[in-house]
Amino acid sequence: MIYLTAENMTGGYGATDILNGCSISVDRGEIAVIVGPNGAGKSTAMKAMLGMLKLRKGQITLDNRDITALSPQARVSVGIAFVPQTNNVFTGMTVEENLEMGAYLRHDHNIHQTIEEIYQLFPILGKKRRQNAGELSGGQRQQVAVGRAMMTQPSVLMLDEPTAGVSPIVMDELFDRILEVKQTGVAILMVEQNAAQALNIADKGYVLVNGTNKHTGNGEELLANPVVRRTFLGG
Amino acid sequence: MLELTDIINALVLLSNFVLIPALSYGSQLAMGALGITLVYGVLRFSNFAHGDLMAFGTMLTILLTWWLQSIGISLGAFPTALLALPFAILGAIALSLIFDKSVYQFYRNQKSSPVIFVIVSTGVMFMMNAIVRLIIGPNDQRFFDGTKFIIHPREFKDFTGLSEGLAIKSTQLLTVVITLVTVIALFWFLQKTRTGKSMRAYSDNEDLALLSGINPNKVIWITWIIVAALATTAGTLYGLDKSFKPFTYFMLLLPMFASAILGGIGNPIGAVVGGYVIAFSEVLVTYAYKKFLIYLLPEFMEPRGLAQFLSTDYKFAVSFIILVVVLLIRPTGIFKGKTIR
Amino acid sequence: MKNLLNENIRAPLAFAMMALLLLFVGVSQSWSVALSIFNLCLISAIMSLGVNIQWGYAGLLNLGVMGFTALGGVAAVLISQAPVAEAWTAGGQNILISLALAIVTIVICLQVKRRVTNIWFRRSALGITLIIGYLAINHFYAPGVKAIEAVEPATKGFLGGFGLPIILSWAVGGMLAAAIALVVGKITLGLRADYLAIATLGISEIIIAVLKNEDWLTRGVKNVAGLVRPVPYELDLQRSAWFSDGVRWIYSTKLDKLSEIGQEKLLHDLVIQNSSIFVKLCYSGLFTSVLLILLILSIKALNSPWGRMMRAIRDNEEAANAMGKNIVKQHLQVFILGSAVVGIAGAMLVTLDGQFTPASYQPLRFTFLIWLMVIIGGSGNNLGAVFGGFFIWFMWVELEPLSIFLMNLITANMDGVSVIKTHLINSAPHLRLFMMGLVLLLTMRFMPKGFIPEKTRLHSIS
Known part of the structure; x- marks a missing residue:
């Protein structure tokens, strides 16, 4: 079975369901991207996999273990890390303190080693380690956010629109970094507005409409699919 | 001609009636304001019961002090209250945690608006106020013992031959020293320890803190523990320095809030700086400069009146006016507030 | 039992209960006490109405009620005292x-x-x-x-003042409070809700400080006593023939049974007793009319388009802002109106007392107690606010003897000369503070809308 698998997720916040039997999965060392029109339930699907939304139906497994009933905090401790779209850094704390807080649940003594690894991955953070995260540029902040999430040494990294509001150059750099994270064997799941660019680096893409899987395939297939191009990628 | 002794006399006078009192009052305010700012930063509401928490903690100190005195235990030159203080702090912590569990927690889970918290905290204020008055009564209490002066004005005069005496009360020195130690310890805790950092993280971004696995209940409990300790210490020092009266402690709410907001509410450094600014402003504006000016000015320029900007009865007005000016010009305070840094 | 909790009959039920409580005091203690409580209930109800306008209609947290009450008192002095x-x-x-x-x-x-x-x-x-x-x-x-x-x-x-009839001061007190509220509101409205609370708390302390220290204005802590009443004096009543004739006529059956000397003596006592009751009734009449006028105006205002808009702003400030409503301006109106009502009540209170004592203005009694009235009565509901004023004032007065009674009960088994016993009995009055706090917390928790809740309906910004 694929490392992280969500099957037939159904549920929502109120009386009406936002997710209607949608299934998503991602393996280690793989990038999966969820795209789709506004209101399709992309973020909701990710939140459901994080445990922030109660499902009426469906099952989520991590490494063949059923985690459907776990709370978000418990999922963090079994290896799922999450980077929210906004407010994803502690603005009043230094870069290094942000990373330390990411490792709050860890009780081993190798935290500083992990921090050094993050600095190797995101060299700019090493240079600015004593600076408050709130004083950094948008792209650097996103790196802090990803770095903070990586501090738990997760096996799954979920990112909610990591490139929202950053310039194209920064976006490219960020995607490069995410590819490097993938090389370390982490399973990466992203929700993206910049669908075309995201699908370029994706191993797998899910196009959601009305809370169900509309198209699934690897990045190239979806980019080549004329229906997907017309409806979601703007030509 | 202006003589050197006149200048020295003027300076001694000023330190005696402005500098030293403002320094110790400022320290007391700073510690009180720290408590308000921590509650605001972590629990996200303006705690109107803070003055009464101070009164409660101080009352416990007083009762324990009396008991210790009655069984013949004292600290010699130091006030016995210092011995009672740690136990009083435990009592204040217990009360704070009881109120948090039975009252505030419910509204926290409901994610109520700050206004609701303010109203609820006035309810808690009523109750704490009543508990204090029921136990110790509404009147003035003095509980100071030990050596009163470190520098006695008469001895100072004899020693230096100046016409102005310098007085430094032991309570004033104690206040400043204890404040210094407490504030340094607090900042070390917030900046260097894992728990302190988690408090700052929770204050900074609650959702992200939860996502990082920080236990909100632990943060809140630690906050109340620190706040109760600060409030009891501040209240005890204030009571030793002046005297204890429940109503006065309630009234301290205003200068304490002014200090916290002036420094940037939620910001501990701001609260400390704010405390001293408010205290110095209050004392400077209500001090009668007549004698000071007589020393310094030639005879024909000497003031006829008291040379006082405002009567001491308007002390509260000073902190309030500063508060309003800050809110209008720079609502975030001197140091940008809202989260613990 | 379920019917009792039906929201529609809660208001009549509440006021019936209030009437019973006051009647009970009249029968068991005395009619004079009952009327004294009733008169202060009326004034409290007006204050509560004023705070309800600010909090209930618009969600403004004004903790400066005490200051505006005192301003009303100033008006009473300045209008009625001779220059x-x-x-x-x-x-x-x-x-x-x-x-x-x-x-x-x-x-x-x-x-x-x-x-x-x-x-x-x-x-x-x-x-x-x-x-x-x-x-x-x-x-x-x-x-x-x-x-x-x-x-x-x-x-x-x-x-001194203008030497005019004191009843004029009720209007002037309202205007004075409104004028100061304009200045205060200009400065503080637009602040966040809890900052507004601190700012208004501070302003009310400053107002009291000024009144205590500016002796040239209202004699400061030396107080102004002997304000001329708008109603007859007891002594004048006792000396006037029409009053004793009236008393004789009311009690004729009782008097006829007695001998002539007995009649004289009883009549004398009855005249003295009834003169004080008559005076209090006069006040009750005046206060009731003011309360009714203000209540009707408040209800009309709340149900007018203006009132609907205010509540819409309260419930969703962002949406109202987006609709182009100037929230600060609307809040200023409400702040001034509410403060004026409190000012009127403040002037009435000093009129009833016949003296102005700045030191008696304590935030617990004049700010927080009034808040309690609004919250327990039902924020946003005018009838609720009035009921809250009645109920909380009644409790405030009657809890004192009750707590002494309780303390006596608790300490009944204690040693007669025990220090703890005397201490407990002496501190009984503080017990009511505790109970008030408890009642506030319980209401906020279990009945956050108050005893007579605001009628919920969809209001739109029009």
């Missing part, structure tokens, strides 16, 4: 000049603020204006105050 001519000649001119100078200073400051664009230039200009203004005002003010306070300090020592 003190000697004081006016001694220092009236100086006070007027300093007042004029203060206005000039403020006008200059406002002009500077409006016209000077360079920020540092503006700040220094403001600073210099304020310092010069302060020195100039003080030059006239200080000697003026000194001269006025030297005029017969034991009985006068102030400028």
